[in-house]
Amino acid sequence: MTVAHWVVQRALPSARLARARSVPSPRRSDDDHSRPEESYLVTVLRGVFAYDRRPALWPARLAPPRALLPRLPIVLGLRLFPRPGGAEALSLTRALAGLSAEARAAFVLCSVHGLPHxxxxxxxxxxxxxxxxxxxxxxxxxxxxEVGAARTLALSEEFDACVLQATPTDLLRRRHRTRLALVACLAGLLTGALLLAQLAPDPAPVPTTALPAAASGLRAADLTRAPAGRWDNTARIDFTAWPPRGSRVEDEQLLSRALSTWSRPGSGTRVVTTAATSAAPPLSAPQLLYAGEVDAHAVVLLYDGQRLARYQEDLRSQAPTRLDVARVDDADVTTAAAVSLSSKSSGARYLIAPWVAEVQSRDLLRPDVLATALDTTEDGVSEPVPFTAGSEGGCDSRPVLQLRSSARIAERHAFLLAGLGDLSPVHLTFTPLPGHGTPPPRQPREATGPAALVAWSHQACALSDLRDTDSRAVNAWDFAEQDLPDGGGRAVWTCMRETSWRGPGHVAVTLRVAADGAKALARPVSRVRSTALCSRFGQHIVAGTVWRSPRGNWYALAAGSRAVTSLTVSGDVTAKTSARTVAVRAPKRPRFEVSAQLATGGRMQGVMDEK
Incomplete structure (x- = not known):
């Protein structure tokens, strides 16, 4: 039926000819014995014979000619198809299919139109x-x-090639395709714009350190500013709650230079970004957090919802301006509590969040010494604080910020932040040993309690390895303890995990032995980079190392976290135990491996001594 519709549609005259003459109906009544308009019938039959004589097998690699492709009329928004017939129409169709195209045409001429032979x-x-x-x-x-029955059936609507049924197309699919078409058009326009931008000649360089604000499309008046009291009346405690502070928050020229530098730094600007951080211009006007003078520098601090940008101008010399950009996505009440405004070899001044009620400093290497208060200005700028990870080779002091949040937003809890050279200091946390018969803590705790401060006093010097590494938080997890032979005393295994703003994390497993002394640094065991170990997605760990007792004997030590049900040692020494720790007498500097059976039914390979 589709072919019949197609042939009839192609036989219709053009619009110009249709105005000159009318198209006769191929149908006729029983009383009309006049000869039908042969020109129209001849045109229709020629199309039928041409389609019937088309090649039986058309090469698959070639598209058939347009004249050989049957198609129905196209109406946007409608779906057209022939009317379905009944059982009698289907029987007649099958019978006609056994005849040649010329015999079927003769049947229509003789039976339908009633032409003589x-x-x-x-x-x-x-x-x-x-x-x-x-x-x-x-x-x-x-x-x-059955001439009469066949003729009557052939004259019915089921065999009328001019009758079609119309239904609306799939509305959901139509909407989806419309959206896809719009997206494709938009993508084409953007692609064309980018090509034109690439082909356009580069503008002449501007000798100044930053282009005018108009060149970037951003103006100082466009900067967003949070109300002063938002932090006290919101459930989102992060940089979006910071009000603008500083003595130059109304200096439009300074703000315009900062915006222009971020949008398109001049040739004399030093741009510093943290790992995996883009220095691309903000997509919309950023939020102003600070604009003022710090240590003979004009400083502007901006936030675009994902990144912090610190702009600095030297007020005493013609030194190049500097722009620091760092990721701070998903910052919270602790990781958005302080930002470095100035960095010198002696330390940094921090802009403290408005929700911080108490600012102190303490030395991680002296857990028994109380924290001391730090002076801050009315704008929230602290006095200089030495870096936690000093550039010098020694490890005599490891100062950190100890902040306490306001009781108006939290339970007035304290937390530690360590300055490692980036814009945002690193949040230090602690996960204690599982208690006997009690479940372990579900997440890290603040590292301000006695046990946490003691644990960090043995790990603090290792923070120097994390300087300028885009670290967000570092957690020290004491995952196992054991009694060592030969009077070695108590030992604690710790997994220190550093998590970056980008997501990946690195771990360092250490062992601190009581016989080494209360102030001794923890012994390094192993390092693993880009791993989920010691996180909420890697809650189990097994480790092994070589240890020499105070009596000079060598031992293979191994330990596992709470879910470990048995340990297996193989290599120069062999052992198997159902405990979570093991110490096996061994030859000098033995080589061995350790694996563990977990309560979940799986097995886990241990991380080994890196030496």
Whole structure:
């Protein structure tokens, strides 16, 4: 039926000819014995014969000619298809399918239009039939028994090639395709704009250190500013709650230079970004956090929802301006509690969050010494604080910030931040040993309690390895303890995990032995980079190392976290135990491996001594 519709549609005259003459109906009534308009019938039949003589097998690699592709009329928003017939129509269709195209044409001429034998032969020959007379005889024999019934059925709407049914297309699919078309058009426009921008000649360089604010499209008046009391009345405690502070928050020229430098730094600007941080311009006007003077520098601190940008101008010399950009996405009440405004070899001044009620400093290497108060200005700028990870080779002191949040937003809890050279100091936390018969803590705790301060006093010197590494937080997890032989005393295994703003984390496993002394540094065991170990997604760990007792004997030590049910040691020494720790007498500097069975049913390979 699709082919029939297609042939009839192609036989219709053009609009110009249609105005000159009317198209006769191919149908006729029982009382009308006049000869139908042969020109129209001849055109239709020629299309039928041409389609019937098309190549039986068209090469798959070639598209068939357009004339050989049947298609229905296209109406946007509608789906067209022939009317379905009943059982009698299906029976007639199958019977006609057994005839040749010329015999089927003769059947229509004789049975539907009622043409006599000679007239039907003339029409068929005019249309290009090869055996017109034989076709008429075949159709007469086909319809001899039931001419009336066949003719009546052929005149019904099921066989009318001019009758179509119309239904709306799939509305959901139409909407989806419309959106896809719009997206494709937008992508094409953007691609064209980018190509034009690439082909356009570069503008002449501007000799100044930063382009005017108008060149970047951002103005000082566009900067967003949080109300002064927002932090006290919001459930989102991060940089979005910081009000603008500083003596130059109304200095539009300074703010414009900072915006222009971030949007398009001049040739004389030093741009410093942390790992995996883009220095690209902000997509919209950023939020102003600070604009003032710190240590003979004009400083502007901006926040675009994902990054901090610190702009600095030297007020005493013509030194190049500097722009520092760092990721701070998903900052919270602790990681958004302080930002470095100035960095010198002696330390840094921090801008303290408005929700911090108490600012102190303490030395991690002296856990028994109380924290001391730090002076801050009315704008929240602290006095200089030495870096936790000093550039010098010694490890005599490891100062950190100890801040306490306001009772108006939290339970007035204290937390530690360590300055490692980046814009944001690192949040230090602690996970204690699991108690006997009690479940372990579900997440790290603040490192301000006695046990946490003692644990960090043995790990603090290792923070020097994290200087300028885009660290966000460092957690010290005491995952196992054991009694050592030969009077070695008590030992504690610790997994120190550093997590970056980018997401990946590195771990360092250490062992601190009581016989080494209360102020001794923890012994390094192993380092693993880019791992989920010692995190909420890697809650189990097994480690092993070589240890020499006070009596000079060598031992293979191994320990596992709480879910470990048995340990297996293999190599120069072998052992198996159902405990979570093991100490096996060994030859000098033995080589061995350790694995563990977990309560979950799985097995885990241990991280080993890095030496």
């Amino acid at each position: 000679d007239a039907a032969v003339d029409v068929l020959e005019a249309a290009g039939a090869e055996d017109a007379d034989g076709a008429v005889r075949d159709c007469r024999a086909f319809a001899a028994d």
